[in-house]
Amino acid sequence: MITLNSKIPDGPLEKKWTQYKANAKLVSPANKKKIDIIVVGTGISGAPAASTLGEMGYNVKVFCYQDTPRRAHSVAAQGGINAAKNYKNDGDSVYHLFYDVIKGGDFRAREANVYRIAEVSNQVIDHFTAIGVPFAREYGGTLTTRSFGGVQVSRTFYSRGQTGQQVLLGAYSSLSRQIKEGSVTMFPRREMLDLVVVDGKARGIIVRNLITGEIERHSAHAVVLATGGYGTIYYLSTLAVNSNASAAWKAYKRGAAFANPSFVQIHPSSVPQMNEFQSKLTLMSESLRNDGRVWVPKAKGDKRPANEIPDEERDYYLERRYPAFGNLVPRYVASRAANDRCDAGFGVGPTGLAVNLDFRDAINKQGKKAIEDKYGNLFDMYKDITGIDSYVEPMRIYPAGHYTMGGLWVDYDLMTTIPGLFAIGEANFSDHGANRLGASSLMQGAGDGYFILPYTISNYLAPEIKTPRIKTDIPEFQEAEEKAVERINRLLTVKGKQTANDFHKKLGKIMWDYCGMTRNEAGLTEALRLIRELRDEFWNDLIVSGHADELNQELEKAGRVADFLELGELMVNDALNRRESCGAHFREESQTADHEAMRNDDEFAYVAAWEYNSDQPPILHKEELKFEFVELKQRSYK
Amino acid sequence: MKLILKIWKQKNAGSKGGFAKYDLDGIAPEMSFMEMLAYLNQTLIEKGDEPVAYDHDCHEGICGSCGMYINGYPHGPVPGLTTCLLSMRYFKEGETIVVEPWRAKPFPVIKDLIVDRSAMDKIQVAGGFISVTTGAASEANAVLVNKKKSDLAFDASICIGCGACVAACKNASAMLFVSAKISQYALLPQGRPEAKERVRAMVAEMDRQSFGSCSNTGACEAQCPKQIKLFNIARLNREYYKAL
Numbered sequence: 062m063i064t065l066n067s068k069i070p071d072g073p074l075e076k077k078w079t080q081y082k083a084n085a086k087l088v089s090p091a092n093k094k095k096i097d098i099i100v101v102g103t104g105i106s107g108a109p110a111a112s113t114l115g116e117m118g119y120n121v122k123v124f125c126y127q128d129t130p131r132r133a134h135s136v137a138a139q140g141g142i143n144a145a146k147n148y149k150n151d152g153d154s155v156y157h158l159f160y161d162v163i164k165g166g167d168f169r170a171r172e173a174n175v176y177r178i179a180e181v182s183n184q185v186i187d188h189f190t191a192i193g194v195p196f197a198r199e200y201g202g203t204l205t206t207r208s209f210g211g212v213q214v215s216r217t218f219y220s221r222g223q224t225g226q227q228v229l230l231g232a233y234s235s236l237s238r239q240i241k242e243g244s245v246t247m248f249p250r251r252e253m254l255d256l257v258v259v260d261g262k263a264r265g266i267i268v269r270n271l272i273t274g275e276i277e278r279h280s281a282h283a284v285v286l287a288t289g290g291y292g293t294i295y296y297l298s299t300l301a302v303n304s305n306a307s308a309a310w311k312a313y314k315r316g317a318a319f320a321n322p323s324f325v326q327i328h329p330s331s332v333p334q335m336n337e338f339q340s341k342l343t344l345m346s347e348s349l350r351n352d353g354r355v356w357v358p359k360a361k362g363d364k365r366p367a368n369e370i371p372d373e374e375r376d377y378y379l380e381r382r383y384p385a386f387g388n389l390v391p392r393y394v395a396s397r398a399a400n401d402r403c404d405a406g407f408g409v410g411p412t413g414l415a416v417n418l419d420f421r422d423a424i425n426k427q428g429k430k431a432i433e434d435k436y437g438n439l440f441d442m443y444k445d446i447t448g449i450d451s452y453v454e455p456m457r458i459y460p461a462g463h464y465t466m467g468g469l470w471v472d473y474d475l476m477t478t479i480p481g482l483f484a485i486g487e488a489n490f491s492d493h494g495a496n497r498l499g500a501s502s503l504m505q506g507a508g509d510g511y512f513i514l515p516y517t518i519s520n521y522l523a524p525e526i527k528t529p530r531i532k533t534d535i536p537e538f539q540e541a542e543e544k545a546v547e548r549i550n551r552l553l554t555v556k557g558k559q560t561a562n563d564f565h566k567k568l569g570k571i572m573w574d575y576c577g578m579t580r581n582e583a584g585l586t587e588a589l590r591l592i593r594e595l596r597d598e599f600w601n602d603l604i605v606s607g608h609a610d611e612l613n614q615e616l617e618k619a620g621r622v623a624d625f626l627e628l629g630e631l632m633v634n635d636a637l638n639r640r641e642s643c644g645a646h647f648r649e650e651s652q653t654a655d656h657e658a659m660r661n662d663d664e665f666a667y668v669a670a671w672e673y674n675s676d677q678p679p680i681l682h683k684e685e686l687k688f689e690f691v692e693l694k695q696r697s698y699k
Numbered sequence: 700m701k702l703i704l705k706i707w708k709q710k711n712a713g714s715k716g717g718f719a720k721y722d723l724d725g726i727a728p729e730m731s732f733m734e735m736l737a738y739l740n741q742t743l744i745e746k747g748d749e750p751v752a753y754d755h756d757c758h759e760g761i762c763g764s765c766g767m768y769i770n771g772y773p774h775g776p777v778p779g780l781t782t783c784l785l786s787m788r789y790f791k792e793g794e795t796i797v798v799e800p801w802r803a804k805p806f807p808v809i810k811d812l813i814v815d816r817s818a819m820d821k822i823q824v825a826g827g828f829i830s831v832t833t834g835a836a837s838e839a840n841a842v843l844v845n846k847k848k849s850d851l852a853f854d855a856s857i858c859i860g861c862g863a864c865v866a867a868c869k870n871a872s873a874m875l876f877v878s879a880k881i882s883q884y885a886l887l888p889q890g891r892p893e894a895k896e897r898v899r900a901m902v903a904e905m906d907r908q909s910f911g912s913c914s915n916t917g918a919c920e921a922q923c924p925k926q927i928k929l930f931n932i933a934r935l936n937r938e939y940y941k942a943l
Contacts, residue, residue, distance in 0.1 A: 193890050338734045
């Protein structure tokens with residue numbers, strides 16, 4: 062049975078991290094050489110962690126499923142990266158950034174962790190700039206920022222609409238430098254199949270070489286998971302189609318608690334689904350809502366082309382419901398409002414599952430050129446996908462699964478409940494509470510990887526300097542490898558009729574319908590039944606072509622879907638347990654008379670950390686959230 | 700829509716490949732090329748046949764995983780698009796589409812349409828970085844950067860590393876790829892201290908990986924899904940001569 066100890070340092074909020082670093086144990090350069098660290102994932106937390114640990118002198122082994130580390134899905138982040146630089150002299154500070162993230166997360170994150178990420182945010186910008194990330198600049202040569210996500214200051218650094226690509230390629234360049242130095246060894250096209258725990262400590266991983274199918278054992282003194290989120294559980298999401306939860310899920314099954322799995326951010330603006338073959342929903346940046354107005358027809362089922370519907374017959378529902386924030390309400394408010402309209406039958410487009418995002422008024426006021434300068438690449442992308450010119454008629458948008466605030470439970474050291482297993486970036490649960498603010502994911506991932514984990518992992522490793530290199534011929538590796546092989550064989554021998562993709566689609570629909578934007582007890586209970594049924598069906602009717610000892614993309618996919626079929630159940634259990642609405646989690650039973658979310662701090666101001674309990678229901682552990690420095694407030698965007 | 704697909708099938712690097720022909724009906728014009736291939740694979744698996752292997756991930760044109768010749772063009776006939784963003788409405792009913800993996804010596808075939816592009820990583824490892832250790836950076840605004848140069852650096856930095864430039868080139872040259880990285884760093888003051896070592900190391904590694912020479916045909920620029928400009932190659936040459 063695990064116990065949760067968040068290990069938050071004592072002292073005033075702004076001193077905790079400084080104090081921690083002052084007291085953290087160090088490892089001497091001679092000893093670092095003798096210590097191995099595994100990093101799984103090369104996104105905006107994994108690549109920074111690996112390169113920094115390599116620079117420090119550790120032996121680092123890095124794994125990713127793609128053919129090269131430069132393809133991790135952080136590459137697709139569009140909007141930007143936040144920092145408390147106050148370059149615009151608009152009164153920003155570390156405290157303001159901290160407060161916005163805590164409040165944006167609807168008071169379901171730890172104060173100390175959030176303050177720390179705000180604190181290191183400035184260093185992240187300094188570092189990226191120094192390694193050649195071309196952030197946008199003013200004519201005077203300084204860096205510029207934009208406002209993002211409805212906050213009162215301008216603190217988002219960006220590289221046009223592809224900030225994620227630029228910072229990820231920056232991190233990849235640093236990683237390349239360490240590969241050249243020899244401190245980092247890169248293992249691309251590897252998928253983690255299991256975590257190896259020896260005497261209660263994480264000591265290695267089992268991976269499959271995706272080209273040859275070979276199963277490999279890799280050992281280390283500590284393991285870092287930087288494997289991202291699990292939004293692809295919805296099948297259609299804004300994530301890369303191969304993004305998956307398997308590494309985190311295997312860690313969970315080896316004893317790492319999984320925190321707040323039901324906290325999923327549904328992004329309000331993606332290109333809507335057009336047909337059943339669609340594989341993903343492409344994000345249209347939130348920044349579009351700065352100039353676009355969201356509306357549906359006032360009349361149900363009005364099928365006239367958008368431009369033929371006069372203003373008085375349009376329902377600008379965000380402006381109507383939220384006069385103070387209008388079209389700039391937070392993501393989950395916008396998503397839910399769109400969902401409300403579509404459920405009520407006012408949706409537009411061929412499926413009725415879309416709303417209009419209209420730039421007519423902005424173009425009339427500012428001119429086409431101004432809009433083109435701001436959003437040209439997004440308008441082009443939208444046209445590539447849909448064939449529709451949004452300068453002439455409104456875009457159609459619809460919410461899509463996007464970012465998972467939930468993830469592996471970690472303490473202040475970013476260590477999971479398995480000693481020696483760390484989780485960073487989106488893979489952990491730590492900083493975004495029940496909702497993530499725009500441009501905070503790159504900040505958190507890079508902050509974790511560059512400036513937090515390197516300290517905390519050294520503190521853990523200091524007593525490990527006497528532990529010799531971990532051998533891979535010990536029974537724990539043997540057992541884990543056998544288990545991995547057995548599962549591969551099981552997947553290949555069902556020999557049914559439905560592909561992994563068929564099951565993924567079905568699971569995605571269950572999750573979207575019952576554990577998506579709004580949730581209720583009856584629906585969630587039904588979802589539990591449906592997921593269990595589907596899981597049985599999977600293991601009785603799955604078809605996987607090909608063999609284990611070759612490049613086999615169907616086999617990869619089947620393994621990931623098998624894990625999603627288990628994770629889905631945990632997400633639903635978590636959503637059932639949390640009988641309050643907070644952030645992105647909306648329980649219909651907990652709402653005000655005018656259908657706004659109602660938080661319940663008396664009963665639910667805690668992190669729900671779930672412990673795997675083999676065939677029994679998972680065990681819930683509660684980490685009480687104490688707010689010593691901020692006052693809990695019910696948010697209103699009216 | 701109904702299409703005839705001729706797709707390169709090759710079991711692994713060591714075996715001999717060949718074209719397989721598939722008649723595929725029921726293609727929707729709004730499908731992307733990737734979704735069309737997924738649909739093809741679904742029908743193949745259901746029939747008990749081997750699906751086609753191909754790299755793909757983000758499906759929004761930014762990760763650089765996908766890439767194949769479509770009717771002889773890297774990423775297909777529409778300029779400025781990766782394969783994953785190429786819509787099937789660009790093809791005609793009944794058309795025959797020929798799909799092949801990148802054909803270039805430095806990119807050996809792994810399986811079907813999947814090639815090994817690690818030679819590009821090796822060039823990056825040779826010198827595609829600025830040597831600043833975490834923690835050593837000065838305040839971000841301590842170094843002012845001319846906006847025009849910074850914008851040009853950005854235009855070069857958007858390369859997604861897909862390899863289309865190499866595939867498009869009759870010499871299998873990686874000059875556009877290398878020049879994009881060199882340009883990004885050469886244009887920024889942060890990249891100047893190591894400029895000479897960087898360009899020497901990256902060009903040497905490019906040659907070692909047996910990429911061909913540049914003969915200025917411009918095929919790379921024409922086929923680059925991110926439309927990276929040929930003048931970056933001129934800058935690479937200038938940087939290289941300066942470093943000799």
